[in-house]
Amino acid sequence: MVSGDSKVYTVADAIVKELVRAGVTVAYGIVSIHNMPIYDAILREGTIKLVCSRGESGAVNMADGHARSTGELGVVITSTGTGAGNAAGSLIEAWSAGVPLLHITGQVEAKYIGTGKGYIHECKNQLEMLEGACKNAYELKIPNQISSLMRKSIKQAFQVPSGPISIEIPIDYQSTIIDRFHLIDTFLDGESKEKSYMIHSNVIEQITNANRPVIWAGNGSILSNASNEVRELAEITGALVITSQSAKGIVSEDNPCNIGHFGANPLTREFINSADLLISIGVRFRSNETSGYNVTVPENHINIDADYLAVNRNYKTSYSLVGDIKPILSGINEQLKERKYEGTAKSYRDEIKQLKKVLHTGLRKTLGPYEEILDSMRKHLKEDFIFVRDVTVPANVWGSRLFEIREPRTSIHASGGGIGQGLPTAIGAQIANMNKRVVLLAGDGGFMVNVGELATAAEENIPMIILLFDDSGYGVLRNIQEAAYGRQVAVDLKSPNFTELGSSLDIDTTTITSPEEFDKALGKAVANNELHIIVVDMNKVGPMAEKFSGPPGVAASFQPRKEK
Secondary structure: OOOOOOOOOEHHHHHHHHHHHOOOOEEEEOOOOOOHHHHHHHHHHOOOEEEEOOOHHHHHHHHHHHHHHHOOOEEEEEOOOHHHHHHHHHHHHHHHOOOOEEEEEEEOOHHHOOOOOOOOOOOOOHHHHHHHHOOEEEEOOOHHHHHHHHHHHHHHHHOOOOOEEEEEEEHHHHOOEOOOOOOOOOOOOOOOOOOOOOOOHHHHHHHHOOOOEEEEEOHHHHHOOOHHHHHHHHHHHOOEEEEOHHHOOOOOOOOOOEEEOOOOOHHHHHHHHOOOEEEEEOOOOOHHHOOOOOOOOOOOEEEEEOOHHHOOOOOOOOEEEEOOHHHHHHHHHHHHHHOOOOOOOHHHHHHHHHHHHHHHHHHHOOOOOHHHHHHHHHHHOOOOEEEEEOOOHHHHHHHOOOOOOOOOOOEEEOOOOOOOOHHHHHHHHHHHOOOOEEEEEEEHHHHHHOOOHHHHHHHHOOOOEEEEEEOOEOHHHHHHHHHHHOOOOOOEOOOOOHHHHHHHOOOEEEEEOOHHHHHHHHHHHHHOOOOEEEEEEHHHHOOOOOOOOOOOOOHHHHOOOOOO
């Protein structure tokens, strides 16, 4: 095909047409000899912005951050073989978080797939690899089916349980001329358009009869855009609200009944032991958020989820409501109001307020000089910031617990627990939300995993603020090893001169050695709508008042034990 020839219509053109139809305005990835026709088709169409990452792993994270912060489809385009393999790890993170994402990858020429002839970029069982990393993976086998396959894949990415879909397209098919035709959807696949559901009276009675209810909200409530409904249920019932790390902001954390991401805390576990009802909403009850599934939940447990396989997965339920979370909650709220239900007693709500105060006060006492840094962040960073966190000590201890999040989709953290994904995820979130500021909290160990994407951030000229906490190592693992073994191994790292690194890319970079310097640097970064890096030299700022040794029970799991 001659570039720019509008008289022919190729598989690549059909791909772009379906992306535009789905409302896609940005695609992330790396151009390659095995996806050039798709890139050229995007260029000719002209409405989709192409963001060139420095690695396929980072490209997937960028599309992930774009999707999580907006609710839109994230799109990433990679090469085949090694390129697809580089993407797999980040696709696992998107799968873990239920992110609606479309991964389009090349493939060798169709006649060479699976032959082992050594065709350039060939991969053994690439489709199986992608199926293991994604919700579903497909190979285009008939070029004229590309529109149908694209539309099916985009739809599946959003269908519950939502997640990443991979499509591999042989390079020779990408330039294949195909027929133009109109693909018209005439079915709904059982998708409900109801604003609310009628809920069984037994469920409503279990709520109204409860004196000490608890709401535990997870990422499913974010994915269902059910923030207003969760907030209304919390207000009607006066329940204690716990959120998973992924659901921070589903109920504003300045609400006195919302304790946030403290589900595994011993004081919270004790409080739940006295509860007489748990309403879990789109929450997976991950091991690190339940002390290895050792949180005990009430016998009366109403589980609300869009996924049938969530029923009785980690905790038994008395009633399970499966479907779109938003209308289910709307139905519950309407029926509670019709019954003129007044919620819990003031004394119970006072207990919740006291619990929240004790939790926050106790954790703040462990921070040492970082308590002032936390307060500085709260002073300068207002509600219109999006807060992205990599896996690091400051994020685990206080970034995901004490820094209040007040709106959904303004808090992003790795659901799968992998380090290094924070920087590219934040870049994608910033590109998708140029009317806001994205703030990244990262450690030096994780930051170096995808440090090349700093060049992407500079090239895109985004106004992101990077808070880089440098302790020259893997701080979380250091502390876990010390608690488990009393010694450390393979956790000390040599950090580059981050100030010079940032300056080499014309990024305003400051290294601070005290909370007072941090406050001045952050104030300056917020005032200037440009890319900034603030490096916190943790060795000079000083240690926390109490070491963080991982989630409750982690160190004990590494102790020698007899075989059962």
